[in-house]
Amino acid sequence: MKLPTFSSSVLLLGGLAITSCSGGGGDAANEILIGEYGSLTGTTATFGISTKNGIDLAIDEVNAAGGVLGKQLRVIVEDDQGRPEEAQTVVTKLITRDEVVAILGEVASSRTLAAAPVAQSNGIPMITPSSTNPKITEVGDYIFRVCFIDPFQGFVMAKFAATTLKVRNVAILTDVKNDHSVGLTQVFTEEFGKLGGRIVARESYSEGDTDFSAQLTSLRARNPDAIYVPGYYTEVGLLARQARQLGLDVPLLGGDGWDSPRLTEIGGPAMNNSYFSSHYSPQDTSQLVRRFVGQYQERFGEVPDGLAALAYDAAKLLADAIARAGSAEPAAIRDAIAQTKGFVGVTGTISINAQRNADKAATVVRVAGGKLEFVETIRQ
Amino acid sequence: MKKAAFWIAALAVLGGLQLFVRDIVGAYNYQILVLVGINIILAVSLNLINGYTGQFSIGHAGFYAVGAYTCAGVVVYGQEAIRGATGFLPELGQNTVLLLVGLLCAAIAAGLAGLAVGIPSLRLRGDYLAIVTLGFGEIIRVLILNVEAVGGARGFSGIPQLSNFFWVYLGVVVTVVTVHNLVQSSYGRAFISIRDDEIAAEAMGVDTTRFKVLSFVVSSIFAGIAGGLFAHFTMYLHPNTFLFTTSFYLIIMIVVGGLGSIEGAITGAILVTVLLEVFREFGAFRLVNFAILLVLIMIYRPTGLLGSWTLVRAGRRPGRAA
Structure with missing residues (x-):
């Protein structure tokens, strides 16, 4: 055992002890x-x-x-x-x-x-x-x-797409690794169908993916009026960029998984003209x-x-x-x-x-x- | 006679402890105690392939997942049929049958998975096993994510709680005894010879592929059993539990404890599981401190805390860990 390494490790252990002081009993x-x-x-x-x-x-x-x-x-x-x-x-x-x-x-x-x-x-x-x-x-x-809960959020977006945006043909891109995304897709499909809309294409991706061009090209062939992407903001940002590059300029729709300041950081201008259901809006007066x-x-x-x-x-x-x-x-x-x-x-x-x-x-x-x-x- | 006495004693001691261990140590420590037991089974079984046979597997979490989901699936979907067939037994007896059937299926499924992965990849020498097992672990996880019957990405809930301290530590005893007997037998010598020098082992007439596959399958079977015990203890499974980081934690356990030593694997499993809990005191610095400790251990004990030291040995000194 060499002394210099030994003393440095004593310092490290000292560091351990100091960081441990944060705990402590309450009154x-x-x-x-x-x-x-x-x-x-x-x-x-x-x-x-x-x-x-x-x-x-x-x-x-x-x-x-x-x-x-x-x-x-x-x-x-x-x-x-x-x-x-x-x-x-x-x-x-x-x-x-x-x-x-x-x-x-x-x-x-x-x-x-x-x-x-x-x-x-x-x-x-x-x-x-x-x-x-x-x-x-x-x-x-x-x-x-x-x-x-998920069913309500899927309902909200289906209603918004059908009555406010007045779109008929929607494509869906689901994050299959994400329980939340799978749940929203299910409800959106049912509710949008009840409101007279049509799901023209379904594709999937997985949390952590960075390339969506194959799925987006296949969606583009079906000419959707909007694309529902109930995933998390990390993939949605990248996906939006690639969609715009492929000439898919239709609105993207999503759920509360989009709600992060990082969404527009990652997606940049590609995120414009997109909508998502959320729990609140910071713009609320x-x-x-x-x-x-x-x-x-x-x-x-x-x-x-x-x-x-x-x-x-x-x-x-x-x-x-x-x-x-x-x-x-x-x-x-x-x-x-x-x-x-x-x-x-x-x-x-x-x-x-x-x-x-x-x-x-x-x-x-x-x-x-x-x-x-x-x-x-x-x-x- | 001696063997029977050992097993009766083990059952009696564990059964006795089960009655009051939770009340003595409290629910939190009990939870950790059981998780330590599951990690011991995983570490000791991984040590058989990584420590004794010298093959580098980094997909143990995959076999763990296969066992966990198989056991939970069999129990959840076969519950009614099995309870119906054993209706003459009291509740505890039915639960025991249910768990044992589940664990048996888990062991078989994980063993078959081990065979499927082992046969093609263990024919080769070198690092191929590492790559294949890493891939296998991820494939299993992605498959599970897409199977709605076991919850998919939502996770598998509604699993009955059948396993407890008694079953987990019975699993530990069975694993340790089996792995110990195996490495002390002529099979074990073949494993160790492959680790120390594969070419020499082959020259001495050891069918290296066969022994590597054997070691790998046994290792997978125990990982599957650990998975079954885990599923019925936590009552909820999610694919994120079986990320490759779980495999890495297991490798850390056996390296820290000492590759090629059952006591080392046990020590490593206890140390890693308990330290990660104790370090909660450090808050945000928890994982940093854990890493520092690992670096220190590796500086002062490069062969692990116990090296290849073993307590029970049949008059033979195994070689140094590779």
Whole structure:
């Protein structure tokens, strides 16, 4: 063992020890502990980070206003690296080790589905801000969400395409690796058919693909009036560029997976004349949204995306439910969440229905000149 | 007699522990304990092909996935038929039959997959296995993504919880005993001779392809069993669990513990799984610290923590790890 390498490794170990100082026990009497799990690292890290920012903003606001039931809220965040089995482990940790009274998370439905049974069997309420898979709240009576579900989003875009854009022939490009994309495709196809539209072509791609020319060439041959691409922003941006290069100038339609500041960064001008269904629009002029967008921008230096807005609402709704419950007992919190009616959030007015889903409207947003414009609100 | 006594003792100890282990250690530690067990099965089985036979497989997650989805599929879709046929048994008995049938199918499916991948790629010498297994792991994952019957990209939910501490650690004991006996037998010597010098082994009359395929298939079978146990513990499967990063974590476990040593694979599996949990304290620096630790271990213990040291040895010193 050589001394120089040994001493340098002592330094490294010292580094380990210093970074470990961030942990530490809380003051149980004056705090209410809330757990949060999300993908802070991994391929969908932006989801986890936006969500965390939204929750932090909401919780700090609540605490600055005196907290809930005379106590401060404290959020314990765990990273699941975007892996379902990690999500299950961290939620087990949050519940049994940290003894949180409620849980916020996840974005991706696969992680929420893996973790929800843990919360359910331990009797700890969980609110997912943005998992849209209908199966999630079917796990049990402790699982809630503040976003709309896939079927509704597919319906919104089908209605928008048929009644506002007045298109008849739509082609679909599905991300087959993405449960969300597969779900939206299914519902859009059914609903658009009911409204008299026709699906002229279907093609698929996989998350991580960079070349879409084969699929786009095949779609071009069918002359669609619009193309529905319910994928995530990373591929959609690239896909839009390639579509325009091939001379496909029809509008692209999408879902909330498009909602990221990176969409127009990647897609550039190719994204113009495209529409997607979203949870909220930062252009909304209501005072609540303006204040949220302003504070978020001031603190994090970017326009909040839909995930951040939903996370903010989920945290606010939870704080509101704890206050209404008058107790920090998980069962009482659960009942209060279930009774939520007409909660005014930045993503709209939320009522929790009997299936523990949120009844709310969806927003259709238009991409124009690198900006997102509010088009209309569509209700059930 | 001695063998029977060993198995009865193992069953009794594990069965006894199952009754109160969860209450003693708490749900979180219990979860980690079970995941450690599953990782031990995976690491010990991977060690058979990578450590003892000297072939570089980086697609273990593929066989793990085959086992997990086969077991879950058989149980979910065959549940009614099997419960009907065993209606005379109490609930626990039915669950046991159900799990064992599932695990058997998982082992067979993973073994067949191992055979299909092994026969063409193990005829060759060199790094071809690495490339083929990496590809295989991804193919399996993409196939699963497109099979709606097992949930596709939405993930497979609604799997009954049948496996627990008892079953996972019984799996560990079976794996360790089988791999140990195998490497101590004449088969094991053939594996090790291939690792140390494939040309010399062939010159001495060892049918290298046959032994490589054998080692690979046995390794795949145990990965399949681990998958089945995992599926029925977490009750939810998603293709993202079986990304190639999972294979890499398994390779890290056996390299850190010491290639070509069962104790090394066990140590590595425990260390990696537990450290990743302990390092949660570090928050954002968790994976950075983990990487630093791996670098340090590799600087000071280039052959792994245990090297090729083994506790139980039949009077023979195996060669250094390749």
